[in-house]
Amino acid sequence: MAGHKGLTLAAEKPNGTGLKVLIVRARWNAEIVESLTSAAVARLTSLGVSSDDVDVHFVSGAFELPFATKALLAKKRYDVAISIGVLIKGDTMHFEYIADASTQGLMRVGLDTGIPVIFGILTCLTEEQALLRSGIGGADKKTGHNHGEDWGQAAVEMALLNNH
Ligand code: RBF
Numbered sequence: 001m002a003g004h005k006g007l008t009l010a011a012e013k014p015n016g017t018g019l020k021v022l023i024v025r026a027r028w029n030a031e032i033v034e035s036l037t038s039a040a041v042a043r044l045t046s047l048g049v050s051s052d053d054v055d056v057h058f059v060s061g062a063f064e065l066p067f068a069t070k071a072l073l074a075k076k077r078y079d080v081a082i083s084i085g086v087l088i089k090g091d092t093m094h095f096e097y098i099a100d101a102s103t104q105g106l107m108r109v110g111l112d113t114g115i116p117v118i119f120g121i122l123t124c125l126t127e128e129q130a131l132l133r134s135g136i137g138g139a140d141k142k143t144g145h146n147h148g149e150d151w152g153q154a155a156v157e158m159a160l161l162n163n164h
Contacts, residue, residue, distance in 0.1 A: 016156040017048035019163075021055070022078040024069045026085035028061045029127075035134040036084050036120065036148035043152025062087050062121055063098045066105025073113050079159035081109075082151050084120035086130050099123045116158035120151045 021044055025033050037056065045051055055076075059068045062085030069083045083106050089095040102121055110117035124130040128138045135146030 013047065014153070014156040014160055015048050016044060016159070017050075018053075019044075019049050019079045019156065019159045020053045020077060021049055021155060021159075022069070022072055022076075022081040023054060023056045024059060024065055024072060024081065024083045025056060026059055026061050026065060029086035029088065029130065032086045032122070032130050032134045032136065033084055035136050035146060036086070036122070036151070039135060039146040039148030040082055040084065040120065040152040040155070043149045044155060047153070047156045049156065061085065061098070062102045065102050065121070066109050069106065069117055070109045070113065073109070073115050078115060079163060080116045080118065080155045082118040082120045082155050084148070084151070086122045086134070087124065088127055088130055089123075089125045095123070114162070116155070116161065118151045118155045118158065120148070122147065 023037060025037050041054055044054060057068065057072055059065060065083040065085055069081050073081055087095055087099050106117050106119055122130050122133050131138050132142065132144030133147050135143060137143035
């Protein structure tokens with residue numbers, strides 16, 4: 001089944017019943033992160049995950065996501081984690097360093113723990129891009145696809161790799 005541009009959904013709807021999901025979300029760009037998180041949770045529950053089995057934890061910014069994700073995965077049994085943040089390019093090199101560190105860090109957490117970690121970070125050149133990609137819509141009221149939905153779907157698919 002083809003989804004929107006760039007997304008290919010699995011042919012069958014994955015069954016998320018019984019899965020335990022950790023969401024770690026950054027406080028930076030809070031409105032955008034909230035929209036992404038809500039869409040991810042909506043997709044998880046539409047695939048059978050109970051909302052009681054979704055724990056949401058806040059961290060300061062995207063740079064904190066890998067450490068917090070690893071620490072929280074060690075505390076309780078989860079089937080999958082979704083780490084959510086929004087990086088918007090500014091005038092300095094921070095964007096590049098944080099994007100690189102958080103991307104590498106999240107991949108490492110997944111491979112080191114054996115628990116899949118979904119990369120829920122938007123790395124945008126402008127706030128407008130972030131608004132469009134989180135389903136909020138830009139200044140011209142054009143709305144885009146909310147990538148949080150894809151992350152919820154990817155989380156169930158990846159969790160099932162370990163469980164079945
Ligand atoms: N965190 C984000 O989640 N998104 C950002 O766009 C972002 N931009 C930052 C820009 C600068 C100049 C700095 C200093 C930090 C930024 N952070 C951002 C916060 C970062 O991820 C982290 O929380 C802090 O650097 C503390 O470790």
